[in-house]
Amino acid sequence: MIALEVKNIWKSFGSKHVLQGVNLSVMEGESLVILGGSGCGKSVLLRIILGMLKPDKGSIFLWGKDISAISDAERRALMIKIGMLFQHSALFDSLTVWENIAFGAIASKKIIRKEGYDFAKKFVEKIGLDVSVLSLFPTDLSGGMQKRVGLARAIAQQPSLIFFDEPTTGLDPLMCRLIDDLILHNVRSLKAASVTITHDLISAKRVGDRVAMLYEGRILWEGAIDHIDACKDPYVRQFLEARCVDKVL
Amino acid sequence: MNIFQGLGNTCFKASQAFGQWVFFVGRALFSVVRPPIYWRQWGKQFFHIAFLSAPVVGLTAIFTGMVLALQSYTGFSRFSAESSIATVVVLSIVRELGPVLTGLMVAGRVGASIAAELGSMRVSDQISALWTMGVSATNYLIVPRLVALVVGMPLLVLCADAIGVFGGWCIARFVLGFNWILYTRETFEFLRIDDVMSGLIKAAVFGLMIASISCYQGYYARGGAQGVGEATTRAVVLSSITVLLMNYVLTSLLFVR
Numbered sequence: 001m002i003a004l005e006v007k008n009i010w011k012s013f014g015s016k017h018v019l020q021g022v023n024l025s026v027m028e029g030e031s032l033v034i035l036g037g038s039g040c041g042k043s044v045l046l047r048i049i050l051g052m053l054k055p056d057k058g059s060i061f062l063w064g065k066d067i068s069a070i071s072d073a074e075r076r077a078l079m080i081k082i083g084m085l086f087q088h089s090a091l092f093d094s095l096t097v098w099e100n101i102a103f104g105a106i107a108s109k110k111i112i113r114k115e116g117y118d119f120a121k122k123f124v125e126k127i128g129l130d131v132s133v134l135s136l137f138p139t140d141l142s143g144g145m146q147k148r149v150g151l152a153r154a155i156a157q158q159p160s161l162i163f164f165d166e167p168t169t170g171l172d173p174l175m176c177r178l179i180d181d182l183i184l185h186n187v188r189s190l191k192a193a194s195v196t197i198t199h200d201l202i203s204a205k206r207v208g209d210r211v212a213m214l215y216e217g218r219i220l221w222e223g224a225i226d227h228i229d230a231c232k233d234p235y236v237r238q239f240l241e242a243r244c245v246d247k248v249l
Numbered sequence: 250m251n252i253f254q255g256l257g258n259t260c261f262k263a264s265q266a267f268g269q270w271v272f273f274v275g276r277a278l279f280s281v282v283r284p285p286i287y288w289r290q291w292g293k294q295f296f297h298i299a300f301l302s303a304p305v306v307g308l309t310a311i312f313t314g315m316v317l318a319l320q321s322y323t324g325f326s327r328f329s330a331e332s333s334i335a336t337v338v339v340l341s342i343v344r345e346l347g348p349v350l351t352g353l354m355v356a357g358r359v360g361a362s363i364a365a366e367l368g369s370m371r372v373s374d375q376i377s378a379l380w381t382m383g384v385s386a387t388n389y390l391i392v393p394r395l396v397a398l399v400v401g402m403p404l405l406v407l408c409a410d411a412i413g414v415f416g417g418w419c420i421a422r423f424v425l426g427f428n429w430i431l432y433t434r435e436t437f438e439f440l441r442i443d444d445v446m447s448g449l450i451k452a453a454v455f456g457l458m459i460a461s462i463s464c465y466q467g468y469y470a471r472g473g474a475q476g477v478g479e480a481t482t483r484a485v486v487l488s489s490i491t492v493l494l495m496n497y498v499l500t501s502l503l504f505v506r
Binding site: 047050051052072075076077078079080082083084086087088090091092093094103104107108113157163 | 285289366369370373374375377378380381382383384385389
């Protein structure tokens with residue numbers, strides 16, 4: 001079954017046409033990477049998929065349901081099946097680590113607050129952090145640790161579809177590798193579909209089954225991750241080889 | 250852009266923001282009775298907003314009551330009307346100074362805190378994170394603050410009234426040498442329940458205004474740290490001006506017949 005379908009999405013801000021007819025689909029259990037340079041519309045596309053922005057034209061289908069045609073309550077129920085790791089983790093800084101991880105489960109009444117600590121403990125172990133971090137606040141953690149806690153929060157509700165927005169941005173190569181491995185391991189163990197938005201090619205090759213290259217608001221190239229090196233498109237080649245040229249193609 | 254275009258643009262943006270604020274308040278009020286209700290958040294916000302504002306409101310009230318007694322004595326003694334001081338102090342505090350000064354103090358203390366907190370949450374994607382977890386930001390963030398202020402403000406004003414009147418009583422008793430039994434009797438002689446109730450109605454309206462303006466400014470903050478700073482400033486300035494404006498409107502509705 002198709003977990004996510006993006007159909008002919010258009011979005012402009014004033015005279016700037018950010019997305020111009022984007023089409024994508026992600027099957028259940030599949031891992032799609034959306035690659036693209038800075039400012040190509042990746043984050044706008046993600047916000048539209050999640051329903052935070054309305055497209056000018058086009059539709060988003062989650063498990064066959066058009067998200068623009070569902071009620072607020074239906075949308076919230078659908079969101080419980082979705083996990084999201086934000087670029088800067090977006091942990092609630094007024095809550096402790098365990099409260100952050102258990103937040104969704106408590107809010108959706110899957111567990112009661114008293115069970116939250118033990119619930120969060122399981123996920124902290126899954127992401128390789130010590131249980132002593134559970135009582136700390138996000139501001140007490142390093143960037144890499146925050147990212148891992150963000151990942152724990154994203155997987156805590158056992159989602160069927162997980163979004164990763166620039167998961168390795170701002171991290172050192174070792175931490176990037178660790179985050180990629182954790183993403184891969186947890187997504188596979190959940191048998192979830194995933195969409196990773198990144199401009200980090202190494203990371204994309206580690207976590208993706210399929211890649212879509214976004215350029216000037218359009219999907220320029222789409223295919224299996226193993227085939228991207230053989231792609232002949234000039235912009236994709238430029239992106240892959242990280243060539244510095246006077247003009248971006 | 251000429252001056253008229255600039256003026257038109259500003260008016261257009263202001264009306265757009267006002268319309269958005271009206272919808273924002275309407276949605277928040279509707280959500281007060283619409284589940285899910287986050288009781289823990291309600292309690293937490295009530296503690297932070299109402300309970301922790303009590304010391305600053307109390308200090309403002311006691312000094313205001315004391316100054317009012319001294320000033321009334323200075324003025325009234327010129328035409329031997331010292332016996333009216335108790336009535337002037339109690340009516341001024343209960344009808345006007347209690348609600349208005351509490352409103353201004355809370356607008357400064359709480360309005361800034363709400364706008365800064367929600368603004369930081371907005372620019373660091375924490376509000377988006379709530380959305381992705383299927384949690385209504387209105388129910389989780391806005392409603393608890395709105396309820397805390399609408400319920401908490403009248404309670405704070407009641408405290409301010411009592412403390413302010415007590416401040417005036419202390420000055421009359423210990424500085425001006427009034428007979429305290431007589432002063433106490435005069436304090437309550439002309440005070441009616443309507444006077445207290447009007448102050449409490451004002452307080453609830455001020456609470457609604459401060460909460461809705463501050464939440465709105467924080468919720469729609471844009472542009473990083475600078476944007477949060479600007480939203481905080483706007484929240485305090487607009488809340489304070491609205492308290493003064495609504496005080497006039499409510500006074501004319503409640504007292505001028």
